[in-house]
Amino acid sequence: MEDFAKKYNMSDEELFSVMDHNALESEKVTAPRYSYWKSVFRVFFRNKINIIILTILAVLIIFAYVYPSAIGFDPEVDPFINVTNTASFHLDPQKAIKLFGFDLKWIFGTGGTGASTFNAIWNGSRISISLALICAAINMTIGIILGAVWGFSRKIDIVMNEVYNILGNIPSTLLTSVLVMIFSPSFWTLVFAMTVLGWLGMAYYIRTRVIIIRDHEYNLASRCLGTNIFKIASKNILPFMTSVIVLEIAAAIPGYISSEVFLSYIGLGITEQTLGRLIYEAQNAMVTPGWGWEFWTPVAVASVITVVLYVTGQNLGDACDPRTHM
Numbered sequence: 223m224e225d226f227a228k229k230y231n232m233s234d235e236e237l238f239s240v241m242d243h244n245a246l247e248s249e250k251v252t253a254p255r256y257s258y259w260k261s262v263f264r265v266f267f268r269n270k271i272n273i274i275i276l277t278i279l280a281v282l283i284i285f286a287y288v289y290p291s292a293i294g295f296d297p298e299v300d301p302f303i304n305v306t307n308t309a310s311f312h313l314d315p316q317k318a319i320k321l322f323g324f325d326l327k328w329i330f331g332t333g334g335t336g337a338s339t340f341n342a343i344w345n346g347s348r349i350s351i352s353l354a355l356i357c358a359a360i361n362m363t364i365g366i367i368l369g370a371v372w373g374f375s376r377k378i379d380i381v382m383n384e385v386y387n388i389l390g391n392i393p394s395t396l397l398t399s400v401l402v403m404i405f406s407p408s409f410w411t412l413v414f415a416m417t418v419l420g421w422l423g424m425a426y427y428i429r430t431r432v433i434i435i436r437d438h439e440y441n442l443a444s445r446c447l448g449t450n451i452f453k454i455a456s457k458n459i460l461p462f463m464t465s466v467i468v469l470e471i472a473a474a475i476p477g478y479i480s481s482e483v484f485l486s487y488i489g490l491g492i493t494e495q496t497l498g499r500l501i502y503e504a505q506n507a508m509v510t511p512g513w514g515w516e517f518w519t520p521v522a523v524a525s526v527i528t529v530v531l532y533v534t535g536q537n538l539g540d541a542c543d544p545r546t547h548m
Contacts, residue, residue: 258544266541275537279530286347293327295345297495304336311336312513331515333504343520346497347527353409353496354478357416362471364421369428370455374436379429386426389419398481399490407492412485416478424470431466432459465542472535476528483524497524 266272304310310321310332318328327338372382401415435441436459444454460467485491486498487505500520507513540546 258547261544261547262538262541265546266538269537272534272537275530275534278526279534282347282527282530283351285344286351290341290345290348293341295341297345300341301333301337301495302335304332307336312507312510312516314512314515330519333500333516334507339500339516339519342495342500343497343523346495346500346520347523349409349494350479350482350497350524351527353412353416353482354475356413357420357478358471358475360413360417361420361424361474362467364417365424366428366460366467368421369425370432370460371451372425373429373432374451374455374459382425382429386422390422390426392419394419395481395484398485402485402490402492407490409492409494412482412492416481424474427470428463428467431463435459435462465539468535468542469539472532472539475535476532479524479528479531497527 310318311334313321313332313336315329315331318331319325322328327340330339330343333339333342368382372378397419398412398415401418402411405411405414432455441454441458444458479497482491482496483498483501486496486502489502491498491502493499497520501517501524504513504517504520507516508518
């Protein structure tokens with residue numbers, strides 16, 4: 223060491239210095255802080271297409287929930303406001319604007335009673351979207367909680383498999399149709415019909431995913447320490463399935479809107495003027511020359527809403543996958 227000091231003409235004080243030892247400082251990790259949800263939104267908004275889709279979704283939500291309230295739309299009065307004026311029936315946009323003057327509510331023409339198709343569509347969109355969100359919230363909540371416990375507990379798995387084998391094979395559309403016919407057709411009747419067994423498919427899907435990860439070492443350690451099943455499922459399993467859950471919700475919400483439209487189209491929907499009801503009442507206009515706007519505009523709006531909701535959910539689900547956060 224003396225030769226080294228002489229070679230570089232350095233003193234011992236320059237070669238060596240005493241360093242203080244701090245136990246707390248030695249435990250610090252110099253890696254950047256990681257926030258899961260910040261990473262999710264960073265990945266989501268990194269794709270410029272998602273910004274465009276969210277803008278379209280925001281416009282749809284504003285028209286569905288704000289516009290009817292802003293104009294004071296009354297579902298009991300507005301559909302029949304021009305019922306005595308036969309000249310206002312079944313008008314395309316050009317003829318409606320010519321008769322009533324330019325106004326936003328006439329840009330989709332009029333329906334069979336001379337009412338604004340534009341106003342009716344957004345009032346119907348509000349009902350259809352609300353129905354889908356409520357059904358999704360109920361089915362997803364029950365399905366996720368029950369599915370997590372179902373997949374983790376072998377005793378519950380035995381019982382629930384038999385329940386699923388019996389009830390899971392009942393056609394959902396048939397069951398919903400029967401329940402709507404038994405009870406008076408209304409908003410909450412349809413909610414009940416679409417949720418009475420709607421959670422079962424989600425629960426089984428979550429159960430399958432949970433079985434894949436339930437025997438990982440950290441879950442076995444938690445069980446050995448006496449942690450109850452509910453805490454293990456909520457803390458150790460479900461957080462790792464966020465992307466899967468979001469993807470399922472993304473598919474479910476447009477699915478409920480489509481189901482409502484289909485049931486209304488075949489005459490089994492609710493009495494409120496939903497998108498499906500508007501399509502059902504205007505189905506004859508589809509083949510009548512000059513009346514096409516009355517049918518195709520609610521079809522187009524329903525299609526745009528379902529596609530935008532689905533794509534938003536799919537892209538958000540992809541962003542929730544931690545593997546995309548690198």
